Amino acid sequence: MRTEEEAVLMIEPRNLDTLLHPQFDAASLKRGKVMGRGLPASPGAACGKIVFSADDAKAWKKRGEKVVLVRLETSPEDIEGMKSAQGILTVRGGMTSHAAVVARGMGTCCVSGCQEIAMDEENKKFTLNGKTFREGDWLSIDGSTGNIYDGVITTVDARIAGEFGRIMAWADKFRRLKVRTNADTPRDAKKARELGAEGIGLCRTEHMFFEADRIAAFREMICSDTEEERRQALAKILPYQQDDFEQLYEALEGNPVTIRFLDPPLHEFVPHSEDEIALLAKAQNKPVSRIKEIIESLHEFNPMMGHRGCRLAVTYPEIARMQTRAVIRAAINVQKRHPDWKVKPEIMIPLTGEVKELKYVKDIVVEAANIEIESSGVKLDYEVGTMIEIPRAALTADEIAKEAEFFCFGTNDLTQMTYGFSRDDSGKFLNAYYDKKIFENDPFAKLDQVGVGKLMKMAIELGKGVRPALHCGICGEHGGDPTSVEFCHQIGLDYVSCSPYRVPIARLAAAQAALRK
Ligand code: PEP
Ligand code: MG
Numbered sequence: 001m002r003t004e005e006e007a008v009l010m011i012e013p014r015n016l017d018t019l020l021h022p023q024f025d026a027a028s029l030k031r032g033k034v035m036g037r038g039l040p041a042s043p044g045a046a047c048g049k050i051v052f053s054a055d056d057a058k059a060w061k062k063r064g065e066k067v068v069l070v071r072l073e074t075s076p077e078d079i080e081g082m083k084s085a086q087g088i089l090t091v092r093g094g095m096t097s098h099a100a101v102v103a104r105g106m107g108t109c110c111v112s113g114c115q116e117i118a119m120d121e122e123n124k125k126f127t128l129n130g131k132t133f134r135e136g137d138w139l140s141i142d143g144s145t146g147n148i149y150d151g152v153i154t155t156v157d158a159r160i161a162g163e164f165g166r167i168m169a170w171a172d173k174f175r176r177l178k179v180r181t182n183a184d185t186p187r188d189a190k191k192a193r194e195l196g197a198e199g200i201g202l203c204r205t206e207h208m209f210f211e212a213d214r215i216a217a218f219r220e221m222i223c224s225d226t227e228e229e230r231r232q233a234l235a236k237i238l239p240y241q242q243d244d245f246e247q248l249y250e251a252l253e254g255n256p257v258t259i260r261f262l263d264p265p266l267h268e269f270v271p272h273s274e275d276e277i278a279l280l281a282k283a284q285n286k287p288v289s290r291i292k293e294i295i296e297s298l299h300e301f302n303p304m305m306g307h308r309g310c311r312l313a314v315t316y317p318e319i320a321r322m323q324t325r326a327v328i329r330a331a332i333n334v335q336k337r338h339p340d341w342k343v344k345p346e347i348m349i350p351l352t353g354e355v356k357e358l359k360y361v362k363d364i365v366v367e368a369a370n371i372e373i374e375s376s377g378v379k380l381d382y383e384v385g386t387m388i389e390i391p392r393a394a395l396t397a398d399e400i401a402k403e404a405e406f407f408c409f410g411t412n413d414l415t416q417m418t419y420g421f422s423r424d425d426s427g428k429f430l431n432a433y434y435d436k437k438i439f440e441n442d443p444f445a446k447l448d449q450v451g452v453g454k455l456m457k458m459a460i461e462l463g464k465g466v467r468p469a470l471h472c473g474i475c476g477e478h479g480g481d482p483t484s485v486e487f488c489h490q491i492g493l494d495y496v497s498c499s500p501y502r503v504p505i506a507r508l509a510a511a512q513a514a515l516r517k
Contacts, residue, residue, distance in 0.1 A: 004170040005515055011167060013482040013505045013512070017043040017144055019164055020195075020501050021107065024142065025154040032140065032149040036128045038089065038114030039427060039442070040146040041100035043501075045155045046087025046109040047140040050133055052124045054081020061085075068139045070126060072119055073424075074099040075268050079210040082108065086155075087141045089148065091117045091126075095444040096412040096423045096477050098268070102207070104477070104499040105188055109143035113427030168196060168504060171511035177488060178495035179506045180256070182475055184208055186247035192500035196507055199256035200248060201408060201497020202348070202475035205323065206264035208244050209237075215269065219280050222266050223294045227318065229284070234322040241323060245330030254341030258408065258475075258497075259327050260387065261361075262312055262319055263350040265303035270295040304413070304422060309351020313361045320361055323347075324368040332376045345382040348408060353390040355399040362403055387475070388459050389413035397459035401466040408497070409456055411476025411484075415443050418452050444477065447484035457491050473497055482509035489513035 002010075021044030024032070048066035051057050054077060057069045061084035069085040071078060073092040082088055082102060087109040090099045094113055103110030118127040124135040131150065133139060140153040180201030181192035185208065189200060209218040217240070221233035248257050271277050277295070281288045300306040313320035327345050335343040347365055352358045362384045373380050384403075388394050389410030397407070416423040423444055433439040447453060456474075463470045473495040478484035480498025485506050488496050490513070498506050 005174065007167065008170050008174060008508065008511050009515055011508060013508045016164075016504050016508065019158060019160050020504065021109065021143075021158050022046070022155045023158075024140070025156050028152075028154040032153045033151070034147050035131060035150050036114055036116045036148045037146045038111040038148065039093075039095055039100070040142075040144055041093075041095055041112040042088075042103035042108060042110035043144040044087075044107070044109035044158075045140070045142050045144075045153070046085075047138065047153055047155050048086040049136050050139050051081075051085075052121055052135060054078040054084075056135070057081035057084040068141060070117075070119075070133075070139070071099070072121065073097065074102065076210045076215065077272065080212060082106065087111070087143065089114065089117075089139070089141055091115065091119050092424065092427070094423050094425070094427050095442055096416075101477065101499075103143070104480075104501070105182065105184065105207075107191070107499075107501040109141060111141045111143055111146050111148060114146075114148060115428060164504075168507060171508045172196070173511075174514050175507065175510035176514050177485070177493065177506075177510040178473075179503055179510060180258075180473065180475075180495050180497035181500050181503055182479070182497050183248070183500060186244065186251050188500050189248050189251035192503055193251055193253075195500055195503040197500065197503045199258075199495070199497075200252060201258055201473050201479070201495060203248060203257065203259045204263065205241065205260060206262050206269070208241065209269070214240055216279070216283060218269055219271060220283055221319075222264075222269060222298065223280060223284060223291060225286075225290075225294075227316075230316060231318055234318055238322050238326050241326035242330045245327055246334055249330060249334040249343055254338065254343060256344065256346055258346040258348050258385075258406075259323075260348040260350050261310070261323050263309045264312075265300065265306065265308055267295070267298045267300055267303055270298055302422060304416060304424065310349050310357055310361050311351065313349070313364070314357055317361075317364050320364045321368045324365045325372055328369045328372040328380070328382065331380055331382070332372065332378045335378055335380060343380065345380075346406060347382060347384045348406075349384065349386045349404075350410070351389060351413070352386040352400060352404075353392040355396065355403055358386055358400060358403045387413075388456075389417070389476075391417055391455060394455035394459040397462035398466045401463035401470055404463075405467075405470070407459060407463055407470060407472045409459075409472070409474040409476060409493075411447060411452060411456075411474060411478045412444065414455065414476065415448060415452050418448070418455060419443060446481055447478040447487055449487050453487055453491070460491060460493070471495075480506050482506075482512075485509035486513040486516070489517070
């Protein structure tokens with residue numbers, strides 16, 4: 001007879017993926033022909049007919065077809081199509097690029113960064129390993145291995161079996177680390193709660209604007225020429241945000257919810273098609289040529305290190321003010337509805353590298369929050385913290401902790417900036433690094449404990465030296481990777497936060513880390 005501890009230790013956390021996502025039927029898989037391989041960006045198996053645009057994915061699904069969406073890379077405009085697809089395959093992008101992060105959040109299978117594909121989007125075809133695939137051809141992909149198969153491989157649906165709940169309950173007994181989720185929508189939050197999340201560690205507020213009816217207001221905001229225009233656009237955005245935040249607080253039933261202020265690579269959000277540009281021009285009462293100029297000016301060659309994160313709030317403080325109002329008003333409403341819950345918003349400022357910029361944004365947040373709280377007559381505590389995702393923030397964490405009430409490690413950006421290679425492009429050369437035994441793993445998937453981990457340890461030590469009650473978590477994609485979770489346990493983090501479908505994996509990995517110690 002085995003003990004509960006032994007049972008928990010025996011299970012490979014990654015195997016839980018097979019319970020949570022569709023898999024290929026074993027017999028069918030044996031006959032499958034591997035045509036190529038990309039990055040295993042979001043687990044599960046998918047089989048469908050190839051489509052090349054989000055609109056086609058939606059339309060084909062509507063008429064009852066199963067589709068695999070194949071794109072050079074994805075952007076916010078593709079969200080609806082991604083939701084309609086069984087699986088997503090991209091030519092570009094790494095483990096933390098848009099397609100990977102969004103697909104993981106949805107629980108949809110994704111293979112990203114298959115550089116071997118020669119894409120011809122215009123003619124709706126691509127070539128891989130000598131074979132040309134056209135729209136409507138069958139394709140099967142495995143987001144757990146990155147394999148791409150020619151033709152049909154049948155899939156079997158996810159099935160959470162009876163023992164799952166029991167093992168998870170045992171795991172929960174042994175772990176010290178809390179497990180939160182990265183959730184941007186009330187739907188994700190509910191799913192994550194079902195899978196055992198104890199809070200939201202990261203709500204990427206820019207992801208709340210992916211829906212077709214919302215992106216228009218967001219575009220008006222980023223394409224504003226004056227503060228007045230921006231205020232008008234922000235006024236349209238505020239009710240969306242407040243409503244979403246309320247639903248997030250409701251879904252989490254009084255558990256912590258960390259809302260991260262806007263951090264969008266702006267050029268990803270601008271319209272691309274002539275029709276959409278014309279619509280935006282009309283809404284803003286501007287000539288199409290002016291909108292095109294703005295779009296051009298927003299384009300950044302390395303979008304991940306540009307005008308984003310708290311830099312946006314420093315340039316346009318009214319954005320931080322609007323988001324604060326939305327967060328606090330939502331929290332007040334939910335607190336009123338549920339007097340027995342303790343709703344305590346955690347406002348997270350992204351991409352801080354210098355304490356003064358954090359203080360600048362924090363002052364705006366505190367001023368706006370206090371006005372809302374005082375006028376409501378409700379007693380509400382809140383915290384303002386920051387992501388630690390720029391090496392300088394880790395190196396100066398003692399300074400940063402004077403202002404930040406919590407740290408959350410954004411290890412996607414921290415990895416990118418510590419290594420100095422882009423999270424979107426590294427797929428191009430990482431294979432050579434594996435072949436030459438320079439790297440064993442993709443550092444965007446498995447935390448580099450030696451370098452990035454050293455920065456994390458240093459930041460915790462420096463931060464807690466100044467503010468002993470500082471609570472620390474991680475919300476980069478590593479928060480759902482078992483070995484990285486073990487490391488997070490060892491360095492004394494309070495929680496890990498990962499996409500909803502990885503919550504059970506993190507719970508089990510956290511228990512194993514505690515038991516092994
Ligand atoms: C990160 O950088 O680790 C993070 C969680 O933020 P994002 O992926 O949105 O940049
Ligand atoms: Mg980041």
